[in-house]
Amino acid sequence: MYPQNIDRKILHQISVLERQGALNYPKCKTHSEELCTLYCRQCSVPICSVCSYRDHRHQHVIHIFEHLSKMKDCIRTDLQELKYSIYPRYERVAPTVQKANVRKNSEKLSANLKKQREALHKEIDDIFQEMQNKIENMDSKSIAFIDEQESDINHSTAKIEQRISHLTEVLDSNDFDLVFAYKSRNEEFKRMPAPYQVTLPTFTPQMINRKKIYQQFGSLSELCTSREEYEDETKSLDAISLSPVREELMHKPRLISEIQTDYGNQCQLIGISCLHDSELWTCGTDHTIRLYNFEGGLVNRVQILYDSLAGNIAVTLCGELVYTNSFLRCINIVKNAKTLTLVRLLDWMPLFLCSSSSGDILVTMINDIGEAKVVRYSGSTEKQNIQWDDQGQPLYSSGDKKDISENTNLDICVADLEAHAVVVVSSAGKLRFRYTGQSSSSTTPPSASTVQSFRPYCIATDSRGRILTADHIMHCIHITDQNGHFLRFIEICGVYYPRALCVDSRDNLYSFNCMARSKIKKIAYDV
Structure with a gap:
């Protein structure tokens, strides 16, 4: 049919x-x-x-x-x-996604990495050899100096021995001419050779700072992947792409220890800064800056003058304490147990500060008309002023909470609380990005399902160039890479309303609980 x-x-x-x-x-x-x-x-x-x-x-x-x-x-x-x-x-x-190309690039990176390692090893070996040669040279000079002094003493001793022998003969003799010819030379021998003293040299090793070594070694850019669309008349074809890569971090941070301090209800802890991997400076509301070891022992203290408070503290590359005094509008440094005024300001109030890898000091500050900026100081000399973006707009809000940290790539990172953003500029002062928070259901701390209003109260950077920002309201830390790409949240092991962050050379994190300010927590977050 x-x-x-x-x-x-x-x-x-x-x-x-x-x-x-x-x-x-x-x-x-x-x-x-x-x-x-x-x-x-x-x-x-x-x-x-x-x-x-x-x-x-x-x-x-x-x-x-x-x-x-x-x-x-x-x-x-x-x-x-x-x-x-x-x-x-x-x-x-x-061909653009062949494994051979990836491996070839990895081999090239490894070769360059090895070359840089060898270069650094050579520099270290050269420095060692230079110091070793200096030690040997000083050793030779010291021995020669001592030999010369010893020769002078031996010569004088021989003359004294001859004189003693001669005088003994005179005493044993009844020769009138010999006795009457005697003249004392004791005054000559009383004049001892000038005393010699050799001040032996000492070696003072610097604390090995992993973050600074990373900066010296170089930076490895992040793996950046994307999917490029190929258009035709009817449909698009996505190019094959590698999967995004996340930094390896602990699934859950681990509390290493708690450092008990003398702070409490009468005197509250407000700031911390690592001196090295076994001691850290603290400042509070009692006009005193204290240095604690990790057993909670008080090692040193610095009294703040003029009955005012230290606004924020930091440690220079040389291990010297610097702090801001917002009340007197100055920046002070402690050298050889003496407090010296490094910078005195008129129209600006210094807020937070940090030490840079070049030895400079970076300071956030505001004035009475609501302007804010970052200033770089070399000693007492202003070297750089960072205030406006390329469109002439202010980079920072007028708020007085602006913690600051320099990253390993020399970026300047500011946690601007009032702006609800982390503002990151290059070392030249050019705006790179603003990080305004990130929500992620897979990495949100159990205490909150989403990040509502980002409140970046304090900031730190680690040896891998990651930016750690404490959210004062959500009790968590945002971790991003150096380009502002969100990596994950971490809880702060019982730290609520975090008021300060610092990271040591081994990437251990330090913070304290705003509700119980006598204890500083040491936290491991890196794999």
């Missing part, structure tokens, strides 16, 4: 194929003894002649071979597109 609207050309093809037995019609699923020679376009199913009379309208019924021909036309079109359009484009894309 054939539909009335069948094309004569198709009818001829069907007749030829049927005579050749080349058409294998499917069996009807409803009428098992019938073959499906028809196709219903409305229902998109093969049907038999019985089905066409009972359940399907004739205007929608065509011969099944006609539908087969149309389907083959579609398949033929898709085949042509796959063979001559899509497949060649995959071939063009494939």
Whole structure:
């Protein structure tokens, strides 16, 4: 049976194929003894002649071979597109993602890394040899000096021995001429040779700072991946891409220890800064800056003058304590147990400060009309002023909470509380990015499902160039890479309303609980 609207050309093809037995019609699923020679376009199913009379309208019924021909036309079109359009484009894309290229680049990076390691080893060996040569030279000079002094003393001793022998002979003699000719030379021998003293040299090793070594060694850029779209007339094709890479961090930070201090309800802890990996400076509301070891022992203290408070503290590359005095609008440094005024300001109030890898000091400050800036000082000399972006707009808000830290790539990172942002500029003062918080269901601390209003109260950077920002309201730390890409949140091991952060050379984190300010927590967060 054939539909009335069948094309004569198709009818001829069907007749030829049927005579050749080349058409294998499917069996009807409803009428098992019938073959499906028809196709219903409305229902998109093969049907038999019985089905066409009972359940399907004739205007929608065509011969099944006609539908087969149309389907083959579609398949033929898709085949042509796959063979001559899509497949060649995959071939063009494939070389850009070959593993060999990735491995070749990794080998190149490793070779450059090894070369830099050898260069640093050579510098260290050269410095060692230079100091060793200096020690040997000083040793030779000291021995020569001592030998010279010893020779002078031996010469004088020999003369005294001769004199003693002569005087003994005179005493034993009754020779008038010999006795009467005697003249005392004791005054000559009383004049002892000038006393000699050798001040032996000493070696004072500097604390090895891992973060500074990273800066000296160099930086390794982050793996940046993207999916580039290839457009054609009908559809787009995504190029194959590598998966994004996240920094390896502990799934859950670990509390290493707690440092008990003398602070409490009467005197509250407000700031901390690592001197080295076994001691840290603290400042509070009692006009005293204290140095504690990690057992909680008080090592040193510095009294703040003029009955005012230390606004913020930091430690220079030389291990000297610096602090801001917002009340007197000055920046002080403690050298040899003496407090000296490094910078005195008139129209600006210093807030937070940090030491840079170059030995400079970076200071955030505000004035009475609501302007804010970052100033770089070399000693007492202002070297750089960072206040405006390229469009002449202020980089920072007018708020007085602006913690600051320099990253390993020399970026200057400011936690601007009032702006709800971490503002990062290059060492030249050019705006790189603003980080305004990140929400992630997979990494949100259990205490909160999302980050609502980002409140960056304090900031630190570690030896790998990661930026750690404490959220004062959400009781968590945001960790980003040096380009502002969010890595994850971490809880601060029971620290609520964090008021300060610092990181030692081994990337251990220090913070304290605003609700219980007598204890400083040492936390491991890195793998």
